[in-house]
Amino acid sequence: MALMTSRFADGLAVGSDLVSAAESAVRQALSGLSGPADLLCFFICGDDPDDVSRAGLRAMSMAPGAAVLGCSATGVIGDGQGVEVTPAVSAWAASLGGARLTTFALDTLRTGDRFVVVGLPDRAPDDHAAILLADPYSFPTDGFVERSEEVMGNLPLIGGLANAIQGRGAVRLFVNGEIHTEGAVGVMLSGALNVSTVVSQGCRPIGPTMAVTSVEDNLLLELAGQPALARLEEIVSALDEDDRDLVASGLQIGIAMDEYAEKHERGDFLIRGVLGIDPEREAVAIGDVVEIGRTVRFQVRDAATADEDLYELLDAHREEFGRVDGALLFSCNGRGSAMFGSADHDAVAVRETLGPIGVAGFFAAGEVGPVGGHNHVHGFTASVLVFSSHQPAGHP
Numbered sequence: 001m002a003l004m005t006s007r008f009a010d011g012l013a014v015g016s017d018l019v020s021a022a023e024s025a026v027r028q029a030l031s032g033l034s035g036p037a038d039l040l041c042f043f044i045c046g047d048d049p050d051d052v053s054r055a056g057l058r059a060m061s062m063a064p065g066a067a068v069l070g071c072s073a074t075g076v077i078g079d080g081q082g083v084e085v086t087p088a089v090s091a092w093a094a095s096l097g098g099a100r101l102t103t104f105a106l107d108t109l110r111t112g113d114r115f116v117v118v119g120l121p122d123r124a125p126d127d128h129a130a131i132l133l134a135d136p137y138s139f140p141t142d143g144f145v146e147r148s149e150e151v152m153g154n155l156p157l158i159g160g161l162a163n164a165i166q167g168r169g170a171v172r173l174f175v176n177g178e179i180h181t182e183g184a185v186g187v188m189l190s191g192a193l194n195v196s197t198v199v200s201q202g203c204r205p206i207g208p209t210m211a212v213t214s215v216e217d218n219l220l221l222e223l224a225g226q227p228a229l230a231r232l233e234e235i236v237s238a239l240d241e242d243d244r245d246l247v248a249s250g251l252q253i254g255i256a257m258d259e260y261a262e263k264h265e266r267g268d269f270l271i272r273g274v275l276g277i278d279p280e281r282e283a284v285a286i287g288d289v290v291e292i293g294r295t296v297r298f299q300v301r302d303a304a305t306a307d308e309d310l311y312e313l314l315d316a317h318r319e320e321f322g323r324v325d326g327a328l329l330f331s332c333n334g335r336g337s338a339m340f341g342s343a344d345h346d347a348v349a350v351r352e353t354l355g356p357i358g359v360a361g362f363f364a365a366g367e368v369g370p371v372g373g374h375n376h377v378h379g380f381t382a383s384v385l386v387f388s389s390h391q392p393a394g395h396p
Contacts, residue, residue, distance in 0.1 A: 006033075006034045006035075006095075006325075007033065007034070007035070007094060007095045007096070007097075007325050007326065007387075008032075008033075008092070008093070008094050008095075008325050008326025008327075008357060008358030008387065009028070009029045009030075009031070009032025009033050009092075009093055009326075009358040010028070010029055010032070010078045010079060010090065010091065010092045010093075010358045010359055010360040011024065011025040011026060011027065011028025011029040011032070011078060011079065011090065011091045011092075011360075012025055012028070012076070012078030012079035012081065012083070012088065012089070012090045012091075012360075013025040013028070013088065013089050014083055014086060014087065014088040015087060015088070016047075016087045018044060018046045018051045018052060018054065018055035018087060018089060019051075019054050019055050019058050021055065021087065021088060021089040022042065022044065022055040022056070022058045022059040022089045022091075023058060023059075023062070024089075025042065025059075025078065025089040025090055025091040026040065026042060026059050026062045026063070026089075026091045026093075027062070028079075028091065029091040029092055029093035029358070029360070030062065030063060030093050032093070032358065033093055033094075033095045034095065035095040035097075036065060036066075036095060037063045037065070037066040037093040037094065037095060038065075038066055038067065038094060038095055038096040038097075038099060038101060039066055039067050039068075039069075039093070039094040039096060039099075039101055039187065040059075040062075040063040040066045040067070040068045040069070040070075040091065040092070040093050040094075041068075041069050041070060041091070041092045041093075041131070041328060041360065042056070042059045042068075042069075042070040042089060042090065042091040042092070042174070043070060043071060043072075043073050043076045043077075043078075043089070043090050043091075043360070043361065043362035044056060044059075044070065044071075044072050044073065044076070044088075044089050044172070045072070045073050045074060045075055045076050045083065045084075045085070045086065045087060045088050045089075045165065045362075046072070046087045046164075046165070047087065047165055047166070049072070049164060049166060049169075049170040049171075049172060052072045052164070052170075052172050053172055053179055055089060056070055056072075056172060056174040056179060057177075057179070059089070059091065059174070060174055060176070060177050061177075063093070066093070067101040067102075067103050067176065067187050068103075068174070068175065068176050068177070069103065069131060069133065069174065069175055069176075069185060069186065069187050070133075070173075070174035070175075071133040071162035071171070071172065071173050071174065071185070071362070072162055072163065072164045072170065072171055072172040072173075073162060073163055073164070073362035073363055073364070074163050074164065074165055074333055074363055074365075075088075075333060075336065075343065075362060075363035076088050076089065076090035076360075076361075076362050076363070077090055077329050077331065077346070077347050077359070077360055077361040077362060077363070078090030078091065078092070078347075078359075078360040078361075080344070080347050080348060080351055080359070081343065081344045081347055081348075082331070082336050082342075082343030082344050082345075082346070082347055082363065083343060084333075084336055084337060084343045084363060085165065090360045090361070090362065091360060092326070092328060092358060092359070092360035092361075093358075094326055094358075094387065096193055097192060097193075098191055098192035098193075099189065099190065099191045099192055099193040100124075100126075100188075100190040100191035101187055101188070101189065101190070102121045102187065102188040102190065103175050103176050103185070103186070103187045103188075104119050104120060104121050104175075104185065104186055104187070104188065105119050105173075105175055105178070105180055105183060105184070105185050106118070106119040106120065106134075106139065106144075106183050106184040106185070106186070107119055107182075107183045108138075108139065108140060108183070115140055115143075117140075117144055119183075120151060120152070121188050123152060123153065123155070124190055126190050126191055127155055127188055127189070127190045128155075128156075128189050128190060128193065128194075128195050129155065129156040129157070129158060129188075129189050129195050129197070129385065130152070130155060130156070130157050130158075130186050130187065130188045130189065131158060131159045131186050131187050131189070131328065131385065132145075132157050132158070132159035132184060132185075132186040132368050133159050133160065133161075133162050133173055133184060133185050133186060134159070134160075134161050134162065134173075134183070134184035134185075134368075135161075135162055135171045135173060135180075135181070135182050135183060135184065136161040136162070136163065136171075136365050136366060137167075137168045137169070137171065137182070138182035138183060139182065139183050139184045141161055141184070141366065141368070141377055142377050144184075145157060145368055145375050145376060145377050146375070146376065146377070148375050149374070149375070154373065156197055156369075156370045156375065157368050157369070157370070157375045158197050158328075158330070158368055158369045158370070158383055158384075158385045159186065159330055159364075159367075159368045159383070160330035160361075160362065160364025160365070160366065160367050160368060160383065161364050161365040161366035161367075161368075161377075162362075162364070162365070163333070163364070163365040169181075173185045175187075193387065194321075194387065194388045194389065195385060195386065195387055195388070196317065196321060196385075196386045196388060197369055197370055197383070197384065197385055197386065198313050198314060198317050198382075198383075198384040198386060199313075199367075199369035199370065199371055199378065199381060199382075199383050199384075200306070200309050200310040200313050200314075200381060200382045200383075200384075201269075201270075201271040201309070201371070201378060201380070201381050202301050202305060202306030202309045202310065202335075202380060202381065202382070203252050203254065203269070203271050203299040203300065203301045203305065203306075203309070204299060204300055204301070204302075204305040204309075205254060205269070205297045205298070205299050206235060206239060206243060206247075206297075206298050206299065206300055207231075207234075207235030207238070207297065207298050208235075208297070209256065209295050209296070209297045210223040210224040210231060210295070210296055210297065211223070211224055211293060211294070211295055211296075212290055212291070212292055212293065212294045212295075212296055213225050213292060214292065215289075215290060215291070215292055216283075217289060218275070218285055218286055218287070218288060218289050219278065219281070219283040219284070219285050220283060220284045220285075220286060220290075220296070221281065221282075221283050223296070227282035227283075228282065228283055228284040229277055229278075229279065229282040229283060229284055230282060232277075232284055232298065235298055243300060246300035246301070246302050247300060250273070250300075250301065251273075251274040251298060251299075251300065252271050252272065252273055252274060252298070252299040252300065252301060253271070253272055253273075253274055253284075253286050253296055253297070253298055253299060254268075254269025254270065254271055254272075254296060254297045254298070254299045255269055255270045255272060255288065255290055255294060255295075255296055256268060256269055256294065256295035256296065256297070257269065257270055257371060257372025257373075257374075258372060259293075259294070259295055268372075269296075269297060269299065270288075270371050270372065270374075270376055271299060271301075271378070271380075271381075272286050272287040272288040273286065273287040273379065274286055274287075274298075275287055301380060303339050303340050303341070306335070306339060306340075306380070307340065307345070307349075310346065310349050310382055311349055311352075311353060314349060314350065314353035314354060314384075315353055317353075317354070317386060318353055318354055318355075321386070321388045322388065322389070323355075323388065323389045324354040324355055324357055324386055324387070324388050324389075325357060325358075325387050325388065325389055326357050326358040326359070326386075326387045327350055327354060327357060327358075327359045327384050327385060327386045327387065328359075328360065328361050328384070328385040329346060329347060329350055329359055329360070329361035329382065329383075329384050330361050330362065330364050330367045330368070330369075330382070330383045330384075330385075331346045331361060331362075331363055331364065331367070331381075331382045331383075332363065332364060332366075332367055332378075332379060332380045332381055332382070333363040333364060333365060334379065334380050335363070335380060335382065336363055339380070343363075346382045347359060347361075349382075350384060354386070366378065366379060367379070367381040367382070367383040368383060369381065369383035
């Protein structure tokens, strides 16, 4: 059943007949609105990419007056629950009044030794955010997102990397009646609406904060004047057995977003993976390139930490912004049942903290969202785009 709200609603349908599922999910979402839909988003999990395409075409045809955006996925979120690796469609509809919505499709062109992204809409002063859905196999999402400020200023990007059960070549992106098999699609949100973001990276710091004192590409050579590997071994040796197990199952590192903060605690870092070690050079390889002088801190991630982090961030958002009307949720496909034992965890967390609102989304192969005022691509993250009734005091 659709969740009834005045301006936002969601729907979910599970079944191997994806066209019928799309009809059901979209109908639930549209019927939950008190006014006409201005924005429709839908997400499709199916075994056959041709069936996914047909379902997407049917979904796009059901809201002819709205901006429409969607993608394939390996799992979908709607009606307060998640459905993983099972044929299903989720839908989310919004009646946004005076908002201005500009859909777009992005492609890449090779010029010499680099790629150029084409298709971006022109910026306007009243742009608030853009939703981005990308094919991870054909679109340079990391490079585009990391350098988005060069062409889009401080505009927040939020969304996720689409995927499909059959993987490469089976991804489908949908925008305003069109199907794309590569690139990226999105919608610019502008005008009279209030949107904000919550990005939960779900990590807990271990050991002290340290300055990077020697680095080569993505190899940390020295931390606080000592070999990076020696620093890491010192930190791990001081941990209890449970935390050592977490280190063994997937160590992370946090790059401080604000170098001038007096303290750097959980939530103050951009999280990147530790890829391996180089014993000969006593170096640690990480999934990013950092400059000498940056502050870093090793991190671990587990279900309890990820749960606590998401609830704390959502609670803080509710206290700051007050009433929330709707949200889109982009959750890593490594979360859900793999991390929490339930595919419903993130959807339930959003509803429990922000209220009985229209929430839908999908399990992504990478999540897009701002941390510390800069857009990044994340892993094992829940990125949430929140629609509120009012701006909090002190916000422009």
